[in-house]
Amino acid sequence: MPYTVKDILRIQVAPALGCTEPVAIALGAAAAVSLLSEKQIDDIEIWVDPNIYKNGLAVSIPGTGGLSGLDMASALGAFGGDAGLRLEVLDTVDEAAVSAARQIVDAGRVKVNLLRDQVGLLIRTVVRGCGQVAESVITGLHDNIVSLTLDGEAITDSDLLPISESSDGKSRLADLEAWLKKRSLDQLLELLDDLDDDDLAFLESGIEVNMRLADYGLKHGSGLGVGRTLERLVRQGLIKRDMITAARILASSAADARMSGVKLPAMSSAGSGNHGLTAILPIVAIEEFLAVNHLTVVQAIGLSHIITAYVKAYTGRLSAICGCSVAAGAGAAAGVTYLMGGTKHHIAGAIKNLAEDLAGVICDGAKGGCALKLATAAGTAVQAALFSLQGVNVSFTDGIIGRSPEDTMKNIGTLTTQGMIETDRTILNIMLEKQFSDV
Structure with a gap:
């Protein structure tokens, strides 16, 4: 359907x-x-x-x-x-x-x-x-x-x-993912034309929910304090607050708060709160650097959710690969490129750039350290977009990169569902050995 x-x-x-x-x-x-x-x-x-x-x-x-x-x-x-x-x-x-x-x-x-x-x-x-x-x-x-x-x-x-x-008794998620897999990037972009006022209001609520987490993490230095540390480094003049750093600060601050058990909700994406933080906050972070209408920011976040869902249709809900990096990261890269006025060609390039950079990031469970991975994913998403807009576009001859973003995502799905099954088992075994050695 x-x-x-x-x-x-x-x-x-x-x-x-x-x-x-x-x-x-x-x-x-x-x-x-x-x-x-x-x-x-x-x-x-x-x-x-x-x-x-x-x-x-x-x-x-x-x-x-x-x-x-x-x-x-x-x-x-x-x-x-x-x-x-x-x-x-x-x-x-x-x-x-x-x-x-x-x-x-x-x-x-x-x-x-x-x-x-x-x-x-x-x-x-x-x-x-x-x-x-x-x-x-x-x-x-x-x-x-x-x-x-x-x-x-x-x-x-x-x-x-x-x-x-x-x-008919079939899973709506399975049906949706089968339908998504048949879409081209052009067709996914066309979905944005159907966003109505209710959709835009819902997307706006996601910004507000996730920003509350980011603000809390920045204020209190929750968890590892990755976001607050990055902010401190900016204030000390040791690093510069540019688009990439701003994205890293927001995403990691929210993850710091969420992973430390702060009683604030996150707007999730594709079944994960951290995916939602990655899909939304890098786009919010760069708004201050651009002369754009806020409506375009909200539409870019809509695209980010769509691309995140598209990638997850190939990789599966949970896997050995960090979905915040390859799925929500790809969504954020697409959204940032869209927000900066990029064409379909630029969006495709950004997704491939992101995949080439982060495809090997593993998921070793949910914990405070996820804030580090969200910082990396958010910053790399912005970088992937900026590179694509400047003509940097990974060639399909490189590794698992396909001729199109669609083929690239299929390849990542194959890597995840076929190539990293034993990796997933090994990660879990290492975690179990640590857990039982402490008993």
Whole structure:
């Protein structure tokens, strides 16, 4: 079926409170608990795919004072989450919920199972309490609850079911991604013509949401303090505040805040809050350097989301490659080029420049250090655009670069889904060895 830009924004872009992997785990638990007649929880057991496991292992959970872990995320969702809030499920968590979650985790009554051979996003949660057994299953999208059961009986009338299924039962995300893969860059650019006032207002809200995170990170030096350190270096005259540095400061400041567990949502893109920060903030950062209408800035962000979704259609939702670098980075590069008046040729060049530069950046889980990667992705996106506008355009004879941006993205998808499977396993094994050596 044909899709519109409104469909892309609705399926791919949403506010998320906290890193989306532990948030998805919390959502699964909250959804299961909502089925129980009484909120008395005896034990919780979850099964997750390797990439959910990898990205939920070490990142701070918002509103907990720095707590982390898949077991803790599930317990917090169970005791304090509101499944109706989807990716903002943890917004209702209070001190009582944190205390209860600590107790059940410390008692060893939350069990996490790693499904090592699972391909694709999967979270299965079973909660037992008051003699009842409730189960939820999330697949495909971080908030796509596809199954709810209570004592073995399927629940079919819940408002939580499901957000991404079409009338024929197929995944809306799978349909959208299949449709996106058939689009050319020309056709993706034409989607911007269909942005209406509601779309523009939604995109503007994404700017506001992500800027709150960036402002917080700059003010408080949260997490690693990458953004605030860059700002300090500018003030000391050790580096210059140009377009590239401005983009790095905004994106990394927001990541500093988000990855340290600050209780502020991010506007996500393609299932990731950090993708959303990368897709939006570099474009916002360069507005002050240009004589442009703000409407064009918002349209450029729309293009960034579209390109990010397009790349993720090839690489998959979660993988061994850092999506902030290759997917949201490509989106930001396209958006920056568009904002600076570049043609389709320039946008294509910027995407290829970005891919040549960052295709090898790995994803080793969600954590405070992601702020460094977002700084790199944001700065490189602006650089890729500036280079393309100055005639620098990587040749298709170079490595994995294709003759077109479409072919380049296909090649990155092949690299991710076929070439880096063992890399992903190795990354996870290294992380697991570190985790168990500390026990």
